[in-house]
Amino acid sequence: MKRTAHCSLPELIATLAAIALAGRAAAQTASIGISPLRIEVALGSRPVAEAIQIMNLGTAPIELSVSVSNWILDEANQVQAVAPTEQSLDQWIVISPLRLTLPPGRLQTVRFTVRPKVKPQDGEHRAMIFFDEVPEAEPAVQNTRVVGRVGVAVYAHVGEVTRRAVLNCLEVVTARRAAAAVFDISSEGSAHARMSGRYVVWPAARFPGLSETAPPPPVGGNSVVPEGAIEAAELPPTPVLPGFRRRIVMRLAHELEPGDYVLDVEGQLGEQPLRLAYPFVVPPEGGARTP
Numbered sequence: 001m002k003r004t005a006h007c008s009l010p011e012l013i014a015t016l017a018a019i020a021l022a023g024r025a026a027a028q029t030a031s032i033g034i035s036p037l038r039i040e041v042a043l044g045s046r047p048v049a050e051a052i053q054i055m056n057l058g059t060a061p062i063e064l065s066v067s068v069s070n071w072i073l074d075e076a077n078q079v080q081a082v083a084p085t086e087q088s089l090d091q092w093i094v095i096s097p098l099r100l101t102l103p104p105g106r107l108q109t110v111r112f113t114v115r116p117k118v119k120p121q122d123g124e125h126r127a128m129i130f131f132d133e134v135p136e137a138e139p140a141v142q143n144t145r146v147v148g149r150v151g152v153a154v155y156a157h158v159g160e161v162t163r164r165a166v167l168n169c170l171e172v173v174t175a176r177r178a179a180a181a182v183f184d185i186s187s188e189g190s191a192h193a194r195m196s197g198r199y200v201v202w203p204a205a206r207f208p209g210l211s212e213t214a215p216p217p218p219v220g221g222n223s224v225v226p227e228g229a230i231e232a233a234e235l236p237p238t239p240v241l242p243g244f245r246r247r248i249v250m251r252l253a254h255e256l257e258p259g260d261y262v263l264d265v266e267g268q269l270g271e272q273p274l275r276l277a278y279p280f281v282v283p284p285e286g287g288a289r290t291p
Helices: 009-021
Strands: 032-035 038-042 048-056 062-073 079-082 093-096 099-102 107-114 123-133 149-158 165-175 178-187 195-203 231-234 245-251 259-269 272-282
Touching: 032 123, 032 149, 038 048, 048 099, 048 149, 062 093, 093 123, 099 107, 107 149, 165 259, 165 272, 178 195
Parallel strands: 038 149
Antiparallel strands: 032 048, 048 107, 062 079, 062 099, 062 123, 093 107, 123 149, 165 178, 178 245, 195 231, 195 259, 259 272
16 A cells, blocks of 8 residues: 655644634635636747636626736745745736726626746746725625635746656544645645645545555546545645645545545646555544554
């Protein structure tokens, strides 16, 4: 059975707390649909033009402002706007329009062009195009209202890029019968790397082995759960930016009774195949340990 290194359990205390709290409060955003949420382009000698479709899914008009920023992912894998540089993609993007009002059910296109102001260095350049709901000056209902924000990630590549990544360690942690897999990943290439593929959670006694099974393909957007398994789903596609090391937490959908289990993973990590079977134990006290 293939294994990867265990993470250091003392370093996962914050992860346990995050699992216990996850799902208690859902993020509130504007009632808009945006497509696509990620755009990747190749930069050459000519400007590159792209478009984003925005639709008002609510029952009231929505006013949006549009902006662009340089960004990184913080330790919690949340987008963090950072100051621009001469080589950051946000300095080369021209957007139109920068403000729009969408009636209910209406669709609008926002277009942008990438025009480098300097010669781009080889590798990956990033920008985030933000759509922010503009609050009403005098809301009809006098109460607190959450103003939504949605971001579209734009990656521009110059020359040949590599997506080399290393899975440093993997751990499955539990808290109050909730469980999560923590993937510790380093991105060592010239462009961001992400996981793709699927996983299956098996009771250890029913796991047929790596040579006999692989996570099944999705049907209607959902992964089919093999007979005898507990759940199957896609791996989280959270990017790890080049030069960074991040922990990606994948919360399992089902609560697990105390016992022995196997996390069966098949997919890609950057340019490399990702195939492993990771055994873990859910102890009666709800802690975290591995066999």
